[in-house]
Amino acid sequence: MKTRITDLLGIRFPIIQGGMQWVGRAELASAVSNAGGLGVLTALTQPTADALAQEIVRCRAMTDKPFGVNLTILPSANPPPYAEYLDAIIESGVKVIETAGNSPKEFIEKLKRNGVKIVHKCASVRHALSAERNGVDAVSIDGFECAGHPGEDDVPGLVLIPLAARALKIPVIASGGIADGYGMAAALSLGAEGVNMGTRFCATVEAPLHxxxxxxxxxxxxxxxxxxxxxxxxxxxxxxxxxxxxxxxxxxxxxxxxxxxxxxxxxxxxxxxxxxxxxxxxxxxxxxxVVGLIDDIPTCEALLARIVSQCRERLTAAVSLAAA
Known part of the structure; x- marks a missing residue:
């Protein structure tokens, strides 16, 4: 599967594992990357920037494929040392960062200078346009169905994805409400060039959960x-x-x-x-x-293979309907 997202991130399939607090650790991220997607470590799951650097080393020992790191920037009276985490990401040679929460504007120039691709997650078209103007490489657009923070506009993916795809010049990744190839086919048909999944990856063999x-x-x-x-x-x-x-x-x-x-x-x-x-x-x-669509606990390899197969089947079926 070749899209601007696979080219940008150097991956086989346009499937990204979202950054998830306590869940985005080396076991899961490496498994997703080995299966052909982009695994993502969650920076703030680690207590310090040094611990993140060690987790990156651990992940690299488990995969020779690309993986990224999520850095969620949230308003706080006592914020974590974001700059230190950013330095750990850059100095460890990671080439993809997923940012979320507040704008990553203050970090973009430094990331670009060090060859790091930036995927920014947001929940509205207006914030996506702002991120594009600030220089991010792709936007992950989060529909109201998603886990975590869907914003305050309550716009579901079926509306938000095509709106973002129409408005942006950079690639759009569909996030929220996707767990199978049916959802992926729908997202691609709506103009997305990849999908981001969080909850679905929690129900896999490699997810570090009870x-x-x-x-x-x-x-x-x-x-x-x-x-x-x-x-x-x-x-x-x-x-x-x-x-x-x-x-x-x-x-x-x-x-x-x-x-x-x-x-x-x-x-x-x-x-x-x-x-x-x-x-x-x-x-x-x-x-x-998307929990309503989850009915098993596969390996990441089996899950991605199934999603891609289903997606191809649904897209082929849609083309055949159009041809008729």
């Missing part, structure tokens, strides 16, 4: 996610569980909700512990509506 978490994803329906932080205008989609129920109930209390009221529920360490212990109700578990 088996009970993976089985919960397999057993979930498309109705088993929940939107939190709506009242704070920082909307996020997670798997429905006891913690997310309590967050939503707190947000709906008369008189409103401040972040301090829910901080103890949404702490990142609680989410990490839930993923590692398999206690699904111990913390937030981030997941998109």
């Amino acid at each position: 088996e009970r978490i993976k089985q919960r994803l397999v057993g979930a329906s498309e109705r088993d996610t929940q939107l939190i932080f709506r009242s704070l205008r920082n909307t996020a989609r997670v798997l429905k569980n006891a913690v997310s129920d309590e967050v939503v109930a707190t947000e709906r209390r008369p008189g409103g909700c401040a972040f301090e009221d829910i901080r103890h529920l949404v702490a990142g360490r609680r989410g990490h512990d839930a993923l590692q212990t398999g206690e699904v109700d111990a913390g937030l578990v981030w997941a998109g509506q």
Whole structure:
């Protein structure tokens, strides 16, 4: 499969594993890259920039294929040392970075100077256009179905993908709501030149998650996610569980909700512990509506082979309908 995304990233298939906190580690990233996609390490999963450099070394020992690093830039009263993480990425020789959250504008010149390709993830066309003007190489456009933060516009991928493809000159990657070749074929037909998957890769053999978490994803329906932080205008989609129920109930209390009221529920360490212990109700578990399409736990190699085969079948079928 040849698109501008495969050429840009040096990969066989235009399939990218999204950066996911606690999940984007060497085991998963290397497996996706070995299968022909682009595996992605998550920088802030590592406690320090030095630890990230070590994880990059570990990933490189598991694959000789390209892989990237996600750096999510979020507003914070006490932000992590983003510049140090950026230096670790560059000095380690990684040639693809996925940025998300706030604009990566202040880092773009340095990344370009060191030959690093920049894929910026955003949830609206206006932010995608801004990223293009700032000089990123591709945009990953995140529909409302996605796990994590879908923005505040609530626009699903079926509308957002073609809007972005029409508006941008750089390649568009479809993100959110994609788990199989049917979704990939749809995304390519809508004008995307690749797909980004997060939740689907959580339910693979190589994902560094407890088996009970993976089985919960397999057993979930498309109705088993929940939107939190709506009242704070920082909307996020997670798997429905006891913690997310309590967050939503707190947000709906008369008189409103401040972040301090829910901080103890949404702490990142609680989410990490839930993923590692398999206690699904111990913390937030981030997941998109695509859980409704997940019904097995394959290897990354088997998953990518199946997705590409399905995608080709669906595109061929669509062409045959047009020919008729």
